Amino acid sequence: MIAETVCSAVSAAGLGIAAITAYRRRFLAAVRVAAYSLIPVGLVMTGVVEWLADTAFSPMAWAGFAVLGLAWLLFMVTRVVERRRGGTRPTRKERKEAARAAARQGAVAPGASAPSLGAGSAPRPAPARPAGKPRSEDDFSDIEAILKKHGI
Known part of the structure; x- marks a missing residue:
């Protein structure tokens, strides 16, 4: 009952604002305000407000x-x-098919680590540092060795 009263008051106030707007010769805005102000009364008449009030307190x-x-x-x-x-996530069947396809093609990165290839593979030893190279180039050679190890 309170919700219906509030909706009616809001609609009456909106229609009053629409009348004032029309008096100022802004007819398009007045019609728009009147349309918005009629919505609460329409919701009360259709029973939506009663349903919402029952839902809000349930x-x-x-x-x-x-x-x-x-x-x-x-x-x-x-x-x-x-x-x-x-x-x-791939299914078990898709994982088996992918493993068979990889086995047929061979290893993508021959120097890859043992867990990715399985048993029987050993990692390659790191390249020895030449005595004539400066220290800064040696840092890059370590990075190159790591990248080569992973097949990049």
Whole structure:
């Protein structure tokens, strides 16, 4: 009952503002204000305001909104995790097919570390530093050796 009274008062005030705006010869703005001011009365007449008032004071409705919020949060978390991984996780069948294809083609980086290739491979020794080179070039050769080790 209170919500209907408030909506009626808001509509009456809006129509008053529309009349003042029309008196100032701003008819387009006056019609727009009148249209906005009729919305609350229309909502009261259709029963939307009563439904909203019943929903606002219902603990079950608030619990439902909380569940919907939790579902939305879970969807967003899964999207963030999926984007960080670079897509969806491959199935077991897809992983087996990828492993078979890699075995047929051979190793992409022959000097890669043992865990990526499996048993039986040993890492290459680091290149020895020549005595005639200055220290600054030696730093870059270490970086080059690391990059070559990873196949880059």
